[in-house]
Amino acid sequence: MSSDLFQYVIRLGDNALINGQRLAEWCGHGPFLEEDLAMTNTALDLIGRARMLLTYAGELEGEGRSEDDLAYFRNEREFRNFHIMELPVGDFAFTTARQFLVDAYDYHYYRALRDSADATLAAIAAKTLKECEYHLRHSSEWMVRLGDGTEESHEKITRAVTGLMPFTPELFAADEVDRAMQEQGIGVDLDSIETSWNQEVDRVFSEAMLERPQISFTRGGGRQGLHSEHMGYLLAEMQSLQRAHPGLNW
Amino acid sequence: MPDKRLPLWEVFIRNKRGLDHKHAGSIHAADGEQALQYARDTYTRRNEGSSIWVVKSADIVASQPEDEDSFFEPAEDKIYRHPTFYDVPEDLKL
Numbered sequence: 471m472s473s474d475l476f477q478y479v480i481r482l483g484d485n486a487l488i489n490g491q492r493l494a495e496w497c498g499h500g501p502f503l504e505e506d507l508a509m510t511n512t513a514l515d516l517i518g519r520a521r522m523l524l525t526y527a528g529e530l531e532g533e534g535r536s537e538d539d540l541a542y543f544r545n546e547r548e549f550r551n552f553h554i555m556e557l558p559v560g561d562f563a564f565t566t567a568r569q570f571l572v573d574a575y576d577y578h579y580y581r582a583l584r585d586s587a588d589a590t591l592a593a594i595a596a597k598t599l600k601e602c603e604y605h606l607r608h609s610s611e612w613m614v615r616l617g618d619g620t621e622e623s624h625e626k627i628t629r630a631v632t633g634l635m636p637f638t639p640e641l642f643a644a645d646e647v648d649r650a651m652q653e654q655g656i657g658v659d660l661d662s663i664e665t666s667w668n669q670e671v672d673r674v675f676s677e678a679m680l681e682r683p684q685i686s687f688t689r690g691g692g693r694q695g696l697h698s699e700h701m702g703y704l705l706a707e708m709q710s711l712q713r714a715h716p717g718l719n720w
Numbered sequence: 721m722p723d724k725r726l727p728l729w730e731v732f733i734r735n736k737r738g739l740d741h742k743h744a745g746s747i748h749a750a751d752g753e754q755a756l757q758y759a760r761d762t763y764t765r766r767n768e769g770s771s772i773w774v775v776k777s778a779d780i781v782a783s784q785p786e787d788e789d790s791f792f793e794p795a796e797d798k799i800y801r802h803p804t805f806y807d808v809p810e811d812l813k814l
Contacts, residue, residue, distance in 0.1 A: 502726070504747050504758040511761050608757055615750070 474650045475588065476530045477550070478657055480540070481647075481693060483523030484551035487541055488701075489572060490516030491708050495559050508608060512569070515601045522594050542712035546702055547695040554637035555692075556701045563616055563626035567634050570609035570674065575641050577602040578666040579658055587655035610674045617678025624679065631675075632683045640690035642667075647693070729755040730780060731763055732773040741773050749774075 493513035500506025524537040554572065559565050580602050583595035616627040642664040644652075651657025675682055689698070712718060726748040732741035744763040749755035755774040763769065783791055795801070 502748065504749065504762060507765075508758060508761040511765060604760075611753060611757070615754075 474647050475656065476527055477647045478651045479523055479530060479591070480527040481550040483520050483527055483540070484549050485555055486516045486523060487520035488549070488551040488555040488704065490514070490520060491704060492555065492557075492559055493565070493569070496565065501562050509565075512605050512608070515605070519594070519598050519601070522597075526590055526594070538712065542709045543716075546697055546705055549697065549701065549705070550693055550695060552637070552640050552692040553689050553698055554634065554640070556698060556704055557634075557637065558700055560630065560633075561626060563623070564630040564633065566609060566612045566616060567627060567630035569605065570613050571634060571638060571671070573602060573606040573609045574667050574670040574674075575663070577606045578663050578670070582658040582663060586657070591656065606670075613674050613680070614678040617675070617680045627678070628680060631680060635683050636685050636688050639685070639688045640692060643690055643693075645693055726750050728777040729759070729774045730777050731755075731759040732775070733759075733763055733769045734771040735768050736770060741771065744768075746777060747774075 490513045493509055493516065496506065496509045497513070498506065500509055520541070521537050524540045528535040528537060528540055554568060557564075557568065560568075577599070580595045580599045584592055584599060586592040586595065613627065616623040618624070642660045644660045648657055648660060652659055672682065691697070727750070728746055729749055730746050731744045733744040734741040744759075747755060747758045747762055749758050752774060756772060759772050759774050760769070764772070
């Protein structure tokens with residue numbers, strides 16, 4: 471097996487898993503019933519995507535690890551998700567802005583990944599893209615609603631976007647795994663994803679009456695397993711049940 | 721003070737091509753696009769739908785309970801309005 475491919479797949483799986491875990495924290499706490507359901511649906515889509523990718527990663531590795539082994543029995547430094555996924559949920563504006571920035575990335579990413587030379591990844595991408603399309607429609611709509619809404623909602627979404635933008639360059643910072651996968655026609659071209667993402671963000675920001683903030687610093691390292699202080703708490707909550715009762719089923 | 725609650729919408733779902741849209745329930749939403757999304761998230765999670773209509777509940781004109789006598793009772797004794805009133809010839813292919 472190619473360890474580059476394993477790395478590539480597990481990163482995708484971890485991004486979906488950690489984003490889904492964060493979004494699921496809203497379950498029962500949404501601003502109103504309908505949006506609570508909508509966010510939980512999206513969280514379930516993300517966890518479903520993580521299951522497909524982590525299962526595939528386990529097969530590629532060939533050491534008999536299942537999706538659950540990978541999700542619940544790896545430690546912080548073994549997770550490969552971007553920092554933007556692990557940031558705490560914050561308020562509704564922060565969650566909305568994170569989803570929008572990530573949904574726009576996922577939409578263009580999985581669109582390109584449909585043409586992967588790896589048949590399994592191409593099939594997962596084709597299935598995932600349909601969900602991404604809906605997620606992006608939903609979060610784009612909320613960006614406009616909050617940005618072009620009341621003075622208070624505009625102020626809250628502006629604050630959210632300002633806090634999140636420094637975490638976006640990491641999404642496009644290709645390393646040797648990304649480059650090797652792209653050369654083999656398996657991975658996507660992150661430069662072209664960045665171009666499409668920028669256009670998408672600019673289009674929605676302009677409709678939402680939002681200025682694109684200048685970034686004065688960035689954070690990254692998720693690809694190498696370097697995380698923020700928030701990651702340990704997230705894993706403690708997500709993994710506690712399986713760690714206390716290994717192999718537990720229902 | 722303005723009413724800050726979101727308007728109520730009635731949701732109609734068609735579960736297969738060729739069938740009618742059926743009333744599924746209601747949801748709150750700020751406008752039509754949001755109502756459509758929430759209808760999708762609330763009522764088609766288990767693969768129930770292939771088409772959704774949403775309409776503002778306030779736009780529905782409904783008959784009132786007190787209209788019952790004048791609206792519906794007169795139909796009760798008009799049995800000839802039912803197709804069962806007629807004898808269907810045996811060789812008629814339906």
